[in-house]
Amino acid sequence: MSGEGRDAAAEAGARGDPAGPGNPAAAAGPGATAGTTLIRGGTVVVGETVARLDLLVRGERIATVGDLAGSRADRVVDADGLLVLPGGVDSHVHFNDVFMGTVSVHDYLTGTRAAAYGGTTSVIDFSNQVPGGTLTKTLEDKKEEARGKALVDWGVHPVITRADEATLTEIPEMVRMGAPTIKCYMTYRSDGLLMEDEDLVRIVRRLTEAGGMLMLHAEDNDAIEANVPRLVGEGKTAPIFHAWSKPPEVETEAIRRIVAMARETGGRFFIVHLASPGGLELVAGAMEEGLDIRAETCTHYLVFTEAMLEREDGIKWICSPPLRDEGVRQTLWEGVADGRIRMVTSDDAAYSWEAKLYGKDRFDLCPNGIPGIEPRFQILYSEGVAGGRISLLRFAEIVSTEPARLFGLYPRKGTLEPGADADIVLLDPEARWIMGQDTLHMATDWSAYEGIEMTGRIVKVFSRGELLVDGNELLGTPGRGRYLHRRLDVQ
Numbered sequence: 274m275s276g277e278g279r280d281a282a283a284e285a286g287a288r289g290d291p292a293g294p295g296n297p298a299a300a301a302g303p304g305a306t307a308g309t310t311l312i313r314g315g316t317v318v319v320g321e322t323v324a325r326l327d328l329l330v331r332g333e334r335i336a337t338v339g340d341l342a343g344s345r346a347d348r349v350v351d352a353d354g355l356l357v358l359p360g361g362v363d364s365h366v367h368f369n370d371v372f373m374g375t376v377s378v379h380d381y382l383t384g385t386r387a388a389a390y391g392g393t394t395s396v397i398d399f400s401n402q403v404p405g406g407t408l409t410k411t412l413e414d415k416k417e418e419a420r421g422k423a424l425v426d427w428g429v430h431p432v433i434t435r436a437d438e439a440t441l442t443e444i445p446e447m448v449r450m451g452a453p454t455i456k457c458y459m460t461y462r463s464d465g466l467l468m469e470d471e472d473l474v475r476i477v478r479r480l481t482e483a484g485g486m487l488m489l490h491a492e493d494n495d496a497i498e499a500n501v502p503r504l505v506g507e508g509k510t511a512p513i514f515h516a517w518s519k520p521p522e523v524e525t526e527a528i529r530r531i532v533a534m535a536r537e538t539g540g541r542f543f544i545v546h547l548a549s550p551g552g553l554e555l556v557a558g559a560m561e562e563g564l565d566i567r568a569e570t571c572t573h574y575l576v577f578t579e580a581m582l583e584r585e586d587g588i589k590w591i592c593s594p595p596l597r598d599e600g601v602r603q604t605l606w607e608g609v610a611d612g613r614i615r616m617v618t619s620d621d622a623a624y625s626w627e628a629k630l631y632g633k634d635r636f637d638l639c640p641n642g643i644p645g646i647e648p649r650f651q652i653l654y655s656e657g658v659a660g661g662r663i664s665l666l667r668f669a670e671i672v673s674t675e676p677a678r679l680f681g682l683y684p685r686k687g688t689l690e691p692g693a694d695a696d697i698v699l700l701d702p703e704a705r706w707i708m709g710q711d712t713l714h715m716a717t718d719w720s721a722y723e724g725i726e727m728t729g730r731i732v733k734v735f736s737r738g739e740l741l742v743d744g745n746e747l748l749g750t751p752g753r754g755r756y757l758h759r760r761l762d763v764q
């Protein structure tokens with residue numbers, strides 16, 4: 274799992290080509306990607322190093338990192354007192370997602386705009402197979418959705434909803450098309466998403482053989498299908514009963530089955546939005562056993578507890594798996610800190626307030642999801658690094674490097690090593706501010722992250738060398754974001 278390229282470049286001094294004095298001062302107008310940018314004097318996180326360094330960007334890529342005091346460039350950015358971090362990689366977002374009678378309000382314009390403001394320069398979306406449709410078609414549809422809209426680079430995880438032979442035959446084609454990570458759901462039968470275990474086994478065999486990885490939404494459907502009607506029948510319809518309908522064992526049981534599938538098949542698995550201590554133990558044990566299983570958690574499980582569901586506006590925090598208690602929140606942070614949880618994504622699922630209100634009197638009718646694409650990076654810095662829970666290096670790993678590695682983007686994304694795309698976030702570690710609807714740029718007309726006291730604020734965001742966000746100003750042209758053709762490492 275150690276990244277190639279890092280060791281070779283880890284020698285002391287400047288990395289990459291010297292920023293020779295011969296850079297002609299070619300005109301680089303606002304937003305121009307041509308020419309060179311010198312980011313001077315910031316605290317740079319590169320590989321395993323945190324140090325005061327300069328960073329030279331040439332065109333779309335990072336050219337050199339080191340002491341570049343004598344270098345010239347077309348433009349110079351003073352990063353004194355700022356952190357210089359790799360752009361965020363959020364491998365779990367839902368754009369234009371049709372779900373529970375609504376569709377997410379984040380499309381490729383509004384979703385990637387919020388991502389950019391939040392320091393995320395690469396996103397990976399999901400494309401659900403529709404009844405009668407092929408996987409290839411879902412991927413082509415996503416390319417249409419992104420055309421003229423995407424502000425940051427984007428990729429796709431196809432979602433299989435039907436494991437017939439025609440679909441299985443398409444799996445190697447998905448890998449070839451740069452979408453080698455396919456997701457399936459172990460629940461949501463009424464939304465047409467549920468896949469049975471025997472189908473998952475067939476899918477993971479094909480997928481692993483083709484060089485891919487199966488992502489799983491791990492919740493035991495039988496338990497949910499028994500609990501929901503029982504609770505509703507008893508009149509227990511308030512938001513908190515969403516958590517009762519899916520106690521932690523619902524996830525643990527599904528993960529137990531996944532571990533068994535991994536043993537049986539030798540397949541490659543990734544568990545999305547892990548949120549239970551039992552599940553964490555199973556995943557940690559499976560990794561120790563040498564099974565090819567990894568897991569992420571999501572921002573909201575590290576920030577909120579199920580107490581939010583007790584509020585009058587508790588439907589804001591209905592998501593699956595549900596939020597848990599304070600003990601679980603602490604346990605998940607420990608897993609993030611020590612690496613049993615590899616990374617943290619947003620699971621951005623931005624439903625309008627009107628749609629969330631479907632669940633006002635019935636928790637089971639509320640579209641499950643929390644808009645979180647923009648808060649992720651800064652919340653994890655504030656709660657994680659400023660809050661003393663994780664190191665700055667670990668922060669860079671969980672928001673950028675690990676998702677890039679595990680989802681086939683490294684070392685092009687996820688690092689500030691020379692040669693990587695110049696996706697760079699400048700963050701003021703001392704800035705104090707309040708996160709909320711007024712300070713966020715997401716398309717939803719409400720926010721779950723309201724009134725949170727923050728330490729650390731993004732100042733500038735570069736995407737492939739282009740200054741995309743400058744303070745509160747967005748500079749990029751919609752459509753500039755490119756499709757990320759991904760390929761997993763052989764491990």
Ligand SMILES: [Zn+2]
Pocket residue numbers: 365367620621622
């Ligand atoms: Zn999701």
